[in-house]
Amino acid sequence: MKTSMKIFSLAAFALISVSALAQEGQPWIHDPSTIMECDGKYYTFGTGGGGLISEDGWNWYGGAVRPGGGAAPDAMKIGDRYLIAYSATGGGLGGGHAGRVLTMWNKTLDPNSPDFAYTEAIEVAASEMDEDCDAIDAGLFMDPQTGRLWCTYGTYFGFIRIVELDPKTGARVEGNEAVNVAIDCEATTVIYRNGWYYLLGTHGTCCDGVNSTYNIVVGRSRSVTGPYLDNMGRDMVAGGGKMVIDGDDRQFGAGHFGRYIEDEGVEKMSFHWEADLDRSARSVLAIRPIIWVNDWPVAGDPFKAGTYEISSVRRGYALELAVDFVRQNIARRGGWRMDPNEPIVVHPNQTLEEVIGTWPEGEIPARVGDWMNRPHQRWVITAVPEAGGYLGGQYYKIQIEGTQKSLAAAEGAEVVVTPEYTGAPEQLWRIEQLIDGSYRIMPKAVPGCDCQYVLTSIADSTPTLAKWDFNSDNCKWNFIRKQ
Amino acid sequence: MILALAFVAAASFSADAKKKTVDLIEKYPALAPYFSTPSSDAMQPDELGFIRRWLLLEPISKPNRGNTVFVDSYIRKNLDTGWNKGDFKLPKDGDKVTMEVEYQKPVDMSAGRPRMPFQEPEVEMVKAKLTWHALDSKLFNVKLYRYAVGTETGRYGIICRAVTVIDVPEDIENVRLAVGSNSASMWWIDGEEVLILSGDRRMVMDDAASKRLTLKKGRHILSGAVINGPGMSDFCVRFIDENGNPVMNYNILNK
The missing domain is CATH 2.80.10.50 (Trefoil (Acidic Fibroblast Growth Factor, subunit A))
Incomplete structure (x- = not known):
C-alpha cells in the first residue's frame, strides 16, 4: 500500500509538473494554424477541420469551426476580416500529390457570432499528380515593407513554393508565377524582422506519434522570394535549415510554426507536438516564446516553477x-593570516x-x-x-x-x-x-x-x-x- | 504620497546663530575644487537635474566599525532622530547647533589608510557645537569627505546633514526623489520620510528612488542625512519623472 501511495504521489507530482509547462484543457490538434485573436479569444485551426478556442491563451478547448476539411490551414487578419488558407490534399507521402490550396474569408472567428460566415473557397495554387510539388500546407505572409500578400506551400514531395495573393480578395495575383524557395520540408511560413525574411519549415518524420522526429528549421533572405540560406550558407532549396525547435524531454515532433507578436519584444510561436507522453501521446498545441539570437529565431523554454x-x-x-x-558569524580568514595546514571547514x-x-x-x-x-x-x-x-x-x-x-x-x-x-x-x-x-x-x-x-x-x-x-x-x- | 505642505520658515535656526563674516572657501581653500560660495540668485537643477545648492551641517561624529553596520534599523535609529521634523526651521548660513555626540580618538592615518578593526569603537559622549554652511557644489555629487576634511571638522565615522529648498512653480505629479550616496543615507521632504539607502553604499546616480510623489506648488524643504565609516563620502540627488528623466522645472534656494 505504501508503495502504491508513493507511486501515486509521484504520478501526481509528474502531472503537476506537466501542468506547469503545457497548455491546459483539451489542446488536441494537429498542424495548427497561426494563432489569431478575435474579440478577446484566441483561435487556431487544424488538419481535418475545426480547431481550438481559448479565452485566456492557456486553457484550450475544441469549438473553432473551419469548413472544407483537408490539411494544415493557416490564418491571418487583414483589415477587419480573417483570411483562412487550407489544402484539399492528395494522398500523402505514399499516395498521389494532386493538391489544391484554397482561401476563404470570414468577418469573425467566433462561430456564435451572427457575422460568422465563410465566403466560398477559391483556389490559389495547385499541384498535379506527379510534379515536384505537393500543394498543401499553406502559410500566409503579409510583407510589412510592401503590403504584398504571399503564400508558401509544399511538402517533402519536391519543392516549397511561394505565390503572391491579392490582399483584397485572397485570390492569386494574375500572372504571378510560383517560385521555388525550399525543398523537402513541410508546413512552411514566412515571417519578417529587421530587414530579413525568414522561411520556417518542418523537417523530420511526420505523423508517427512518439517516434516522429518532426523539427522546425529556418533560413533567411533579404528578398521574400529567396534565396533562403541557413546559418551555414546552405540554400533551403538544397535542404538547408537551422534548428528552431526539435524534441523536448516528454514531448516530441515539433511542427507547423506560427508566429504571434504579443507586444514589442514579446513574441510567441505556436506549433504542435506530434506526441505528448504526459497526455496519452496525443498531438497537442504548444506555445513557446521566440528568442532572437544574432537575428535567428530560436524557441525559448516554458517557465519552470x-x-x-x-x-x-x-x-x-x-x-x-x-x-x-x-x-553571518563566520570569522574572516584573510589569506595572509592563514595556516596552510589548518583543516578545511565547510560552512552552511x-x-x-x-x-x-x-x-x-x-x-x-x-x-x-x-x-x-x-x-x-x-x-x-x-x-x-x-x-x-x-x-x-x-x-x-x-x-x-x-x-x-x-x-x-x-x-x-x-x-x-x-x-x-x-x-x-x-x-x-x-x-x-x-x-x-x-x-x-x-x-x-x-x-x-x-x-x-x-x-x-x-x-x-x-x-x-x-x-x-x-x-x-x-x-x-x-x-x-x-x- | 502627496506632500501638501509647502513651507519654509525664514527665521534663524538657532539662538547661537551668528552672521558669518568670513567666506568659507577663502578660509578653507581645500574646498575650492569642490564647492563655491552661493550667489544670491536662485539656482536651477544642473543639466542632468542634480541639486547642487545645499546647507551642510558640519559633520556629526559617529564612530563605527565599518559601513556594513548601516542596516535599515541602524539608519532609522541614528539618522531619523527628529532633527528635521516638528518645528524644524530652515537654518541660515552660519547658524550653529549644539548637541551631544559620540567621540573617538582620531583615526590613525599614519599607515596611509585607516586601520579597520571591525570592532565596535570605544567612544565617549562630548558636547559639540556645529555650524551650518551654505555651499554650492561644483560637481553633480556633493563631496562630503572633502567638505569634512576641507573644513577640518572630520574625516571618517561621521553623519552629515544636508538641507535645501525646492521652490516649485506649479504642481508636479509622479516624480521621484532619486539618490546615490556613500555610504548609507535617509531623505525627507517637508519632514516626511521618502527614501532610505541602507548598507555599505557607493555613490551611484539613481541608486534608489522614492515612491511616486506629487510636489505641490510652493516651497518644500528637502533634507537628508548621510552616514559614513571609512572611505570616501558623497551624495547626488535629483528628481526624476515616470521615465527616469530628470525633472528640471523648479528653483533651488538656501533661504
Whole structure:
C-alpha cells in the first residue's frame, strides 16, 4: 500500500509538473494554424477541420469551426476580416500529390457570432499528380515593407513554393508565377524582422506519434522570394535549415510554426507536438516564446516553477525583502593570516530560521540589492493553475522561500511583499520570456489602477510598477535557478 | 504620497546663530575644487537635474566599525532622530547647533589608510557645537569627505546633514526623489520620510528612488542625512519623472 501511495504521489507530482509547462484543457490538434485573436479569444485551426478556442491563451478547448476539411490551414487578419488558407490534399507521402490550396474569408472567428460566415473557397495554387510539388500546407505572409500578400506551400514531395495573393480578395495575383524557395520540408511560413525574411519549415518524420522526429528549421533572405540560406550558407532549396525547435524531454515532433507578436519584444510561436507522453501521446498545441539570437529565431523554454534569484537586467541586483541585512558569524580568514595546514571547514549558508525573527510582521517593501544568497532574496515561484493564464503561460505566485510572504502589486503602482498569500490578483504574476532571452514580470492586477504595468527598476535598488518598454532594461529581469 | 505642505520658515535656526563674516572657501581653500560660495540668485537643477545648492551641517561624529553596520534599523535609529521634523526651521548660513555626540580618538592615518578593526569603537559622549554652511557644489555629487576634511571638522565615522529648498512653480505629479550616496543615507521632504539607502553604499546616480510623489506648488524643504565609516563620502540627488528623466522645472534656494 505504501508503495502504491508513493507511486501515486509521484504520478501526481509528474502531472503537476506537466501542468506547469503545457497548455491546459483539451489542446488536441494537429498542424495548427497561426494563432489569431478575435474579440478577446484566441483561435487556431487544424488538419481535418475545426480547431481550438481559448479565452485566456492557456486553457484550450475544441469549438473553432473551419469548413472544407483537408490539411494544415493557416490564418491571418487583414483589415477587419480573417483570411483562412487550407489544402484539399492528395494522398500523402505514399499516395498521389494532386493538391489544391484554397482561401476563404470570414468577418469573425467566433462561430456564435451572427457575422460568422465563410465566403466560398477559391483556389490559389495547385499541384498535379506527379510534379515536384505537393500543394498543401499553406502559410500566409503579409510583407510589412510592401503590403504584398504571399503564400508558401509544399511538402517533402519536391519543392516549397511561394505565390503572391491579392490582399483584397485572397485570390492569386494574375500572372504571378510560383517560385521555388525550399525543398523537402513541410508546413512552411514566412515571417519578417529587421530587414530579413525568414522561411520556417518542418523537417523530420511526420505523423508517427512518439517516434516522429518532426523539427522546425529556418533560413533567411533579404528578398521574400529567396534565396533562403541557413546559418551555414546552405540554400533551403538544397535542404538547408537551422534548428528552431526539435524534441523536448516528454514531448516530441515539433511542427507547423506560427508566429504571434504579443507586444514589442514579446513574441510567441505556436506549433504542435506530434506526441505528448504526459497526455496519452496525443498531438497537442504548444506555445513557446521566440528568442532572437544574432537575428535567428530560436524557441525559448516554458517557465519552470522553482527557487530563483530574480535579477534585474538594469544593474544585475537581486529582488529582495527590504529588511536588515544579517551578518553571518563566520570569522574572516584573510589569506595572509592563514595556516596552510589548518583543516578545511565547510560552512552552511545562512538559514531562514537565523534571520526571520528580525523581519517585520506585516507588509514589507520590496528592494533590489547585491545577491548574497540570503533568505530574504530566495524566491519560490509556484504555478497557480486555478488562476487561469495568458497566451502560452499561466500565473504564478512569487514567495520568499519557506514563508507565505508574497510579492504583490500595491496601491500607487508600487510593489510590496505581503505577509500572507490570499490568491488575490495582485499576488499573481505573469512571467514571459522576451525576444532577448530576459523576462518581463507582470501582475494580474494593480490595485486602484486599470493598467497593465510590469515590474520595473526605477532605480538600481528600487522596484516599482510601470508601463512596459522593451527598449529599457528597467523592465527586464532574469531568473537564476537556485533549486 | 502627496506632500501638501509647502513651507519654509525664514527665521534663524538657532539662538547661537551668528552672521558669518568670513567666506568659507577663502578660509578653507581645500574646498575650492569642490564647492563655491552661493550667489544670491536662485539656482536651477544642473543639466542632468542634480541639486547642487545645499546647507551642510558640519559633520556629526559617529564612530563605527565599518559601513556594513548601516542596516535599515541602524539608519532609522541614528539618522531619523527628529532633527528635521516638528518645528524644524530652515537654518541660515552660519547658524550653529549644539548637541551631544559620540567621540573617538582620531583615526590613525599614519599607515596611509585607516586601520579597520571591525570592532565596535570605544567612544565617549562630548558636547559639540556645529555650524551650518551654505555651499554650492561644483560637481553633480556633493563631496562630503572633502567638505569634512576641507573644513577640518572630520574625516571618517561621521553623519552629515544636508538641507535645501525646492521652490516649485506649479504642481508636479509622479516624480521621484532619486539618490546615490556613500555610504548609507535617509531623505525627507517637508519632514516626511521618502527614501532610505541602507548598507555599505557607493555613490551611484539613481541608486534608489522614492515612491511616486506629487510636489505641490510652493516651497518644500528637502533634507537628508548621510552616514559614513571609512572611505570616501558623497551624495547626488535629483528628481526624476515616470521615465527616469530628470525633472528640471523648479528653483533651488538656501533661504
